Amino acid sequence: MNVLDLEEFNVIEGWDSEEYYKFVVEAKEPPVFCTLCGSFIEEGQHFKVHDKRPRTVADVDLRGKKVVIDIIQKRYKCPNCGDNFTEYFKSIERNDRVTQRLFKRMGEDSIKGKNTFKSIAEQHGVTDTTVKRAFWQHVDELYRGRVLIAPRVLGIDEVYLHEEGVHRKQPYAVFTDIENNEIIEFLAGNSKELVIDVIKQMKGYENIEIVAMDMNSGYRSAVKETIPDAYCVVDHFHVIQKANMRLNEIRAKIQNKLNKGEKKELYKVKWLITSNRENLDEEAIFRLDSELEKYERLHTAYWLKEGLRDVYKQKTKYDAFQQYFKWEQSFPPKGANEMRKVQKMIEKIKQEVFAYFDGRITNAYTESFNNVIKRIVRLGVGYSYDVLRAKILFGTKATEVKKLKDMNFNRIFNELARKSGKVIWTDPNSEYAENYSYRVNIDDLLQAMEEGEL
Ligand SMILES: [Zn+2]
Structure with a gap:
């Protein structure tokens, strides 16, 4: 020795x-x-x-x-x-200037979200090429040992990312095991064929009971085709997201016609428009309302969005249906075309949208995972798709996602509630249900975790 x-x-x-x-x-x-x-x-x-x-x-x-x-x-x-x-x-290591144990270590380190090939190469005084080789050797081993197992509750979502040399953001499909907070698959594209393919690759996919997804029809028909007995749920987040997207469109259209000064004022409240109103302080509400007053079309759409959110504040499915009916009645006889589109979309998949109230299954984990993916992309500008995919599938488990997994969401919500002195989230059927706001912003949550507050 x-x-x-x-x-x-x-x-x-x-x-x-x-x-x-x-x-x-x-x-x-x-x-x-x-x-x-x-x-x-x-x-x-x-x-x-x-x-x-x-x-x-x-x-x-x-x-x-x-x-x-x-x-x-x-x-x-x-x-x-x-x-x-x-x-x-x-x-x-043969034909290289590192020991095998360093080569192996670099392979393991290089798939972790926060590390880049360059940062590891610098750390050990080796070339990027050596690190890349270590990365691929490790990743090949991981792929060989990989089996896709069907979860009980499957989450399907998409995330749009910038690709090198492509102007528009491109869609990627994300598959997660919602109950165990684990990523199952991450692939370029979002077509129906791709979703069918991935589902069929999962061992025991026939047993998937619940699928949580966004309003995208491609996913829905893929699920219906492969697992017709599965219960489809569109969670509240994706419904509200659609409403917020429409709000953004309206704001952008109005902004285009304004002079410089007015444009700036309206742009300043961009985030306030799509925020949950009860999360804003008095000053923010004042600024928001004074802008909304100027533009009737935006004002109407904004309150329709908040009205839709009220549906999700209901404790039971029955109450939610009642509130939804009220919401439909609150549309003005003319105009509000953008929000009408949201309503028509919900109408088409009403069963899935209201299925949310049965089990309150949400894609929150998949969503938070999308934020993790975006951070990896930001860190490693210029990663090829293959590298990105390997980092997401294998690297995240050991780093960020493990952190999320260890901290079960309810515990985090409760912890936040305890710290802020108010109930932020709780089971809507519980005794605290009077006083909850619906969704904790996952970005805030991640930020709080990063800063060591949780
Ligand atoms: Zn010889």
């Missing part, structure tokens, strides 16, 4: 500087066979040393410091083939 814990070497000397430890080592045992022709040396004999050359490799950190190893690598003359062969080390 030596300080390096690399059995095949003797440490000849070692010293440390500010930045690193350095060791000079050589092989303990001479080789017993020629690596070129494979012939063994006779017992009691040794290959003759032809020459010695130093070879420098990087190793895993020791006590928080970089480690550099100078290996005195020998070349031997083989009496059988007559050529000179270089001695081989089992703990050193």
